[in-house]
């Protein structure tokens with residue numbers, strides 16, 4: 001038994017440990033090796049001071065920690081959760097056309113705020129507006145950096161200092177602290193709640209109108225469903241009432257799909273409102289995300305009547321929430337696919353529309369590439385849309401199911417520790433990798449991660 005002082009004296013110097021770790025593996029940069037060595041020595045010292053005997057520091061462990069430190073925290077992963085628009089995993093993957101547009105604009109200079117014909121200053125707000133107009137039928141449009149910003153801008157521009165009427169059934173929390181009552185307060189509006197959680201009629205809106213009413217607001221209940229004894233005033237009723245009393249109406253669509261209602265139904269996501277449909281109803285302003293069902297980059301789109309958009313465009317907040325050139329490039333290219341009748345080539349929509357037979361074939365091929373193994377099976381499962389769309393929808397899908405001698409958590413952790421991490425979900429004690437959200441380029445990484453997992457099982 002060594003004494004505490006002996007153990008402390010035996011701790012290596014940070015630079016010696018770093019040199020030994022660098023010799024064990026030359027992969028990590030020097031700063032990371034030194035930092036990992038410093039942390040290892042500090043942890044050991046703390047353990048000794050707690051009265052523990054932590055043993056020697058292995059240079060290989062320091063080298064591994066250094067390699068982990070050198071990795072950026074924002075990294076590519078494989079989404080095997082089956083949730084197509086997974087907010088934590090970055091929502092919609094971009095189409096090749098959108099990626100090419102980003103690369104082109106990012107690598108050099110662009111017409112971001114330049115009018116080539118005039119040889120003079122132009123506006124960044126012109127690039128996407130005409131496409132949004134064309135695709136939604138709106139008089140005018142404006143793009144900002146996300147839908148939350150679109151809501152704050154619209155509420156600030158249309159209703160600051162005045163009353164906004166909202167149904168109690170639509171005072172929703174979207175997640176990440178985006179709550180409609182808080183957003184209204186933040187935008188300087190006074191919230192006037194009408195109706196009840198489950199039932200709100202158009203008469204409730206009418207009764208709440210005062211000379212100080214600035215806006216009638218509808219909010220799409222993106223991530224939940226109220227079922228049973230329910231009733232809500234339709235958007236058409238709210239818009240008609242607004243017209244009658246001279247108060248503008250707005251809808252926060254959340255996801256806001258661009259295909260028509262019929263096309264959405266064909267994709268298995270019928271029931272989500274299409275932006276074109278709400279514009280046709282005559283709402284003054286609709287807001288929606290660029291990276292939910294639209295399948296483009298993170299962005300917020302405002303589409304509606306010319307005067308409502310003009311007020312948003314004039315508001316000083318616009319400068320704080322304007323989109324950058326990379327966002328605009330990706331959005332314009334994605335909108336271009338819809339305009340060209342190629343909505344099916346938008347990856348999020350292609351994944352949503354994938355046929356179960358095709359998914360089964362892909363699952364079998366992927367399993368064959370990984371296996372054979374007694375710990376691997378191909379199973380039927382169901383995927384979710386995510387991104388605040390169709391919270392109750394389940395899309396029939398196929399998956400690899402992995403089990404092993406250890407708990408499912410251990411398998412899950414091992415897959416997340418792969419060179420390209422694979423994120424699945426645990427169902428009934430197995431790790432399930434849903435092929436719907438595994439992109440073609442991800443397949444080789446899934447095979448590598450699963451093979452590494454199996455190799456780890458046999459070596460213990």
Ligand SMILES: *Cc1c(COP(=O)(O)O)cnc(C)c1O
Pocket residue numbers: 146147148149151174178219220221222252253254255288289290299300387388
């Ligand atoms: C997702 C969502 C938002 C926020 O949109 P972001 O693009 O994530 O900022 C706002 N309102 C509703 C109804 C939503 O579903």
